[in-house]
Amino acid sequence: MSKETSKLRLRLAKNYEELCQDVVRNILALSEKIIALRGRFAIALSGGSTPKGIYALMASPDYRNRFQWEKIHFFWGDERWVSPEDVKSNYRMVAEALLTRVDIPPGNIHPIRTDHENPEISAAFYEKELVSSFNLKNGEWPHFDLILLGLGNDGHVASLFPGSPELLLTNRLAVPVVGEKIEPSRVTVTLPLINQAEFIFLLISGREKAEILKAVLEGAGNNSLPVQKVNPQDGEVLWFTDQSAA
Ligand code: 6PG
Numbered sequence: 001m002s003k004e005t006s007k008l009r010l011r012l013a014k015n016y017e018e019l020c021q022d023v024v025r026n027i028l029a030l031s032e033k034i035i036a037l038r039g040r041f042a043i044a045l046s047g048g049s050t051p052k053g054i055y056a057l058m059a060s061p062d063y064r065n066r067f068q069w070e071k072i073h074f075f076w077g078d079e080r081w082v083s084p085e086d087v088k089s090n091y092r093m094v095a096e097a098l099l100t101r102v103d104i105p106p107g108n109i110h111p112i113r114t115d116h117e118n119p120e121i122s123a124a125f126y127e128k129e130l131v132s133s134f135n136l137k138n139g140e141w142p143h144f145d146l147i148l149l150g151l152g153n154d155g156h157v158a159s160l161f162p163g164s165p166e167l168l169l170t171n172r173l174a175v176p177v178v179g180e181k182i183e184p185s186r187v188t189v190t191l192p193l194i195n196q197a198e199f200i201f202l203l204i205s206g207r208e209k210a211e212i213l214k215a216v217l218e219g220a221g222n223n224s225l226p227v228q229k230v231n232p233q234d235g236e237v238l239w240f241t242d243q244s245a246a
Contacts, residue, residue: 008217010239012246016205019242020053023201026238027058027146028066030199034145035071042134044075044189046148046158047090050203054148055097069104073133077147077194078159079112081119081176081185088184089114112174112187119176119185126174126187142173144197151204153212155225159188162225167191191229200230200237209245 013019031041045051057063076090084091091111099109110129116122134142149157159177160167166175166188173193177186194200204213216227223229230237 008239009237010241010246013240013242015242015244016053019203019205019240020057023054023203023240024057024063026201026240027054028063030146031067031072034198035068040071040073041068041145042073042075042142044077044144044147044197045090045094046077046150046203047079047093048150048152050150050205051148052093052097054203055094059098059101064102067102069102070108072104073108073110074099074104075110075130075133075144076112077149077157078177078186078188079114079122081114081122081187083114084111114187119178119187123172123174123176123187127172130173130193141193141196144193146199146201147194147197148201148203149194149227149230151202151209151212151216151227153208155212155216155221155227157202157227157230158194159186160191160226162221164226167226167229191226194230195232195235197232198235200232200235202227202230202237202239202241204239204241204245206242207244209241213241213245 034041080088082088112126130142174189
């Protein structure tokens with residue numbers, strides 16, 4: 001079983017399989033609590049490779065019949081500017097691991113669409129989707145019940161990269177991330193949106209994450225890394241990691 005250490009709320013699993021079990025158990029418990037309270041559970045999914053096993057476990061015989069899929073709304077924290085059939089697509093990764101394997105009402109799936117003319121238009125459409133799905137009044141922020149985030153080796157979360165101007169934006173829900181070093185371009189939610197979440201699960205597994213995790217926990221870069229700016233004012237961050245990363 002994973003154990004929780006220190007006020008940082010870092011949960012240490014023996015290995016990736018145990019990390020996935022711990023994350024899915026926590027997602028299930030949280031979804032049951034929130035659905036009982038508010039009738040709906042809004043989750044923003046992470047892309048990348050770490051969460052694949054988590055999404056697949058949610059769709060497995062052990063869990064598929066325990067989630068109230070019709071009351072769960074799936075959003076994405078970021079997307080690569082590729083077709084949804086592209087192997088790089090975060091939508092495709094989630095569709096293969098989860099969406100095509102369980103019965104989720106299509107209206108509950110809110111992808112960042114990449115069939116617009118450019119990433120800026122895509123980001124604007126996604127902001128509209130957030131406003132309508134969360135029924136936001138002018139200037140209000142969506143409060144996700146849970147946001148899943150992976151951790152890049154450079155300390156990025158979603159598609160908020162170190163030193164990027166997008167990190168400083170305070171008046172946008174979602175933005176394009178374009179640049180010669182950003183291949184493919186991205187669309188990402190912003191830091192203020194992330195920090196409005198009730199719960200944030202950081203998913204960090206594997207030996208290749210040991211260095212960045214150590215640096216982050218030691219406050220490297222005088223807390224300027226994107227992951228170090230994940231600090232929800234009224235929410236909680238749980239770090240799910242495993243022994244090879246920690
Ligand atoms: C993406 C993710 C990105 C990812 C990290 C960690 O679109 O790739 O949003 O932020 O979570 O880069 O990726 P891994 O889980 O593959 O290590």
